[in-house]
Amino acid sequence: MSRTYLNDNWNFSTEYTDAMLQADYDESSMESVRIPHTCKEVPFHYFDEQMYQMVCGYRRNIFAPETWRDKSVVLTFEGVAHSAQIFINGKLVKEHNCGYTACSVEIGDLLRYGQNNQLTVRVNSREDQNIPPFGFVIDYMTFGGIYRDVYLEVREKEYLEDIFVKTLLPPELKSHPEKKAAEHYPAKIVSLIQIHSDDIQDPEKEPLYIRQKLLKKDNEDLALGETEISGNEVEIEEAVSDILLWELDDPCLYELKTELVRSGKVIDTRVDTFGFRKVEFETDGFYLNGNKVKIRGLNRHQSYPYVGYAMPESMQKQDAEILKQELGCNAVRTSHYPQSQYFIERCDEIGLLVFMEIPGWQHIGDENWKRQAIQNVKDMIRQYRNHPSIILWGVRINESGDDDEFYIRTNEAAHELDDSRPTGGVRAHKKSHLFEDVYTYNDFSHDGKAPGCEPKKNITSDRNKPYLISEYNGHMYPTKAFDDEEHRREHALRHARVLDAVAGQNDIAGSFGWCMFDYNTHKDFGSGDRICYHGVLDMFRNPKMAAYVYACEAEDGDTVLELSSSMDIGEHPGCNRGATYIFSNADSVKMYKNDHFIKEYTRKDSPFQNLKHGPILIDDFIGDEIKKSGDFTEKQAEEIKSALNYTAVHGYGHYPAWIIKIALKALLFYHMKPEDAVTLYNSYVGDWGGSSTIYRFEAIKDGRIAKTIVKKPMTAYHMDLTVSSRELLEQRSYDVAEVRIVMRDENGNQLFYFEDPVIAETEGPIEMIGPEIVPVRGGMTGIYVKSLGESGKAALTLRCLGADPVRIEFEVICPDNNEG
Incomplete structure (x- = not known):
């Protein structure tokens, strides 16, 4: 072929x-x-x-x-x-x-x-x-x-029309993915092969044979054998040994090379990529290769600024990489339709689980509409079923009501075409009729005060079936990158609360947050500007504060260290700091104020105890400074410190009884005056009217400083760029590079209220997608450039008032013939 x-x-x-x-x-x-x-x-x-x-x-x-x-x-x-x-x-x-x-x-x-x-x-x-x-x-x-x-x-007229590769692993299998040395397992490959031929049973023709080889991707092949066929459909089962499993952290891929042979001549050849893995949704959760895995994912739309759905391979694959490598997710839901093969291929390659569903959103139409929906189920499964990353088929129209006859048919179609994976169906109501293998439900119960999620027993109509949360948050708390600090912090905490609650429920398979990034929507939704600001990223894939809640759960990637506050008291009502959280996946974080050590925080200090690295509330802005001043006894210093730290977070007034007791003791026994409390607060906590306070946070990993944050008044700013690739390679069409732009001060802190535009200028065989002048929103923006079918050197120059211009050079590579 x-x-x-x-x-x-x-x-x-x-x-x-x-x-x-x-x-x-x-x-x-x-x-x-x-x-x-x-x-x-x-x-x-x-x-x-x-x-x-x-x-x-x-x-x-x-x-x-x-x-x-x-x-x-x-x-x-x-x-x-x-x-x-x-x-x-x-x-x-x-x-x-x-x-x-x-x-x-x-x-x-x-x-x-x-x-x-x-x-x-x-x-x-x-x-x-x-x-x-x-x-x-x-x-x-x-x-x-x-x-x-x-x-x-x-x-040729006779060819391999379709091949579904299934793998069978021992029922008692339980892999050990945490081991550094790869383990080998016995397995079976089952190939369901459809052959296009009008005269396959013609006795005057030599018989057709199927010949197969197995090879670990980019490695040596292994001959499996040759099988004579007598019909247009054939099932071949081959035992193999010493295979490596497809795991989240080591997603080993294999290729099955299938040849259609007659009279010793190869008529057609097909290579299918797949992985050996065992997927099981059980009453108590999800299992991959016999090991329980808590699904932690986000929903993804396939849209981009300006061009909607139309982005090439490189951008599709980048989204999978962002989910896995930057956000620390182990899964993605393709809401609300099948998405690019390139995106799913990259999920296969990096070990990102996929919940894929048919197109739809709440509405169920007439019988013709339903027939098309059932055809969509069949097409989706036939076209994507060899991807090892896909663990669940969504065969229900997103958030639709019950329609028993319709959903019996969608499930039958799915099981007929793929008996190796379960079905799910996303609903937004409890105790609905269940024909799928997994009860998937959008739990929007968390409103900032209610628990992060409802228990399984309150939701499912069959507690013996597995349960998976398919959406949460989203429209409950839309958040823009340029919202005030309190709003952005609450957005992050809501994601943390749901993740923590789900992690603490052993009978919930996991959850998919709504959603990966902001997206364009209709006038009926969003913020009136045709955008739903539901993402943990903005439309250009720049992170909002909530993104760090997810990123912290990945321990093997880059060290995460972020703060929920700029530490500017004027950002807050009444100049009260409010709650300030540390987001980090480090072993510990040391806090310093004006180079004085205040406190070292560890994961045990997080109120989110079900998460590996939950947000940590800063509860001390003083350390031992009051004690070292010598003005108070050790006990007095601790009591005053507690009162001042409480005020730092909660502000003046409405004090609990224990604070009032400390205040009375200070007046009666420490001989302090009310105005002394204000002086102490300004000296040890507040910044009002005095010299600027400098805060430093050090993330400690394996005994060493892995990352540092310094919070101090800015005096200069610059454009911090993340370029997806400096090589634009045209293989099948044009290529695109994304430049994510964040405005930062000299200490690397994001300037959330920076709004001046960035002006872009291109040189060479590239052009902009979208306008050449882009506003900065929430201190960040993005730019796309695309190749033009000509090889050569290219450059993108970015200018912003008050910042040094930045020039990015690209190499554009175009083979002589893209159509090959």
Whole structure:
């Protein structure tokens, strides 16, 4: 089999007409575009979603060489939003009514060999169609266009149409992923193979054989054997030994090379990537390879600023890396639709568990709508079932009501196509009818005061079935990167409370927070500017404070050390500091004030005891300074210290009885005056009217300082950049690099109220996605640049008033032929 990518050389119009089906159609008014493509670039916010809802047209030539004659030629679109009619030389060959699954069609009989052929696609991105997820309001924008890869596969008439690779591991298996040396296990590979052939049982032809080889990815192969076949479907089971397991921290991948052979000649070859792992949802939680794992994940939309869904491989894979490596998650839910194969491939490679579901949002339509939803279940499972990272199929429309007949059918379809994985179905109501294997529920009960989650017994209709929380927080407490400090702190603490509560419930498999990053939404939702500010990251994937709650749970990555406060008293009402939290995954954190040691905090000091590294409340701003002053006895110093630290967090007035008792003792026995308390507070806690206080925090890991934070008045600022890649490599289409920008002072502290714009200028074969002047929001922003199909040196220069300009150099690499 050979694959040819058709991502370049498209012509596009925002208005489709049937005249586009004509070979001599005048394309001079059409725009030249490359795939992935959005039918309409949009502003960052404050835009009307009608902008991208249209019936648009795409045209492209396909040259069909004579060598393709008498071959099978299959055309595949990985993602067209949302209804597509595909025409070859003016003839309709396929209609596909799902914007989130791939569609393929055989076109060999319609091609004119030795000449160009006209490929035309009519794309309907309107939301008034009778297909999922449409039919009512939706809390996310459903951007349009041909936004995933397009390619041709040329094969013999007889070929391997589909292969589902299942692995069987010993039932008693319990791996030891914590061991440094890899362990080897016995296993079986079961291949369910479908063969495309019209005369497979023709006695006049030599028989067909299946030949298979197993190889550890990027390693030596192992021959499995050869099997004669007599029908279009065959199941092959092979025993293998000494295999390595797919684990979260060591996700070993294998490749199964399958050849279709006749008379010693290889007719077709296919390579499928998979992993050996055992997935089990039990009454008391989730198990991977026999070991209990608490799922800790976030929900992900597939959207980006300006271009909606249309981002290439590098950006899709980066999101998986952010979830695993920056946020410390072990799982992701693809809310509310199947997402890019590139994203899921990266989840396979780095060990990120995936809960994937069909398109939909609350609404269930008529019988035609339901038939399409069931087809979506089938397409999703067929197209993604070899990914070892996927552990659960979502076969219920997100947050929909009960519909027994419909959900019996979706579950039957899922189990028929994949009996190796359980099904789930996300609902927003308790005790609903349950046909899935796992009760998945959106628990929004935490409002800042209520417990982090409800117990399983209050939610499920069958306590013998596993239970998983599929969403929490989100709309309960929208938080912008530029909200005040108290608001951002409460957002982080709400995530910590839910994570802590779930970690403490042994019969809850885990949870998925809402959500990974802010996203564009319709006028019915969000903050009126077409954005839902529900993310722990902003739209450019910059972290908000809540992101550090997740990042702290990863012990093997970079050392995390963040503070919930800028330590500026004027940020707070009444100039009271309020509660200040340390976020760190270090062994301990030492706190200093004006170079005087105050206290060393460890994970045991966190009120979130079910988390490995929960947020730690700073309860001491004084240390032994009062005691060392010599003005008080040791007991007096401790009592005054306690009173002052309480005031630092809670402010003046409304004191509890124990504080009032200390105050009375100070007046009666220590001979202090009321104004002395103010003097003591300003001397040991407050900064009002005196010289500036400098705070330093040191994260200690393995006995060494791993990271330091210094909080002091800023005198200068700069742009701190995170560049996804300085090499733009065009493999199948254009490539994109993201530059995340955070404004920081000279000590590395984020300037949350910085709002001046950043001005971008490009040189060489790259261009900006979106505007060249981008505002800073919450002290951070982002910029995307894309390659233009030409190799060479390129540069991006960023300028911001008051900061030194920054120049980023890129190398753009474009092979001679992207369509190979």
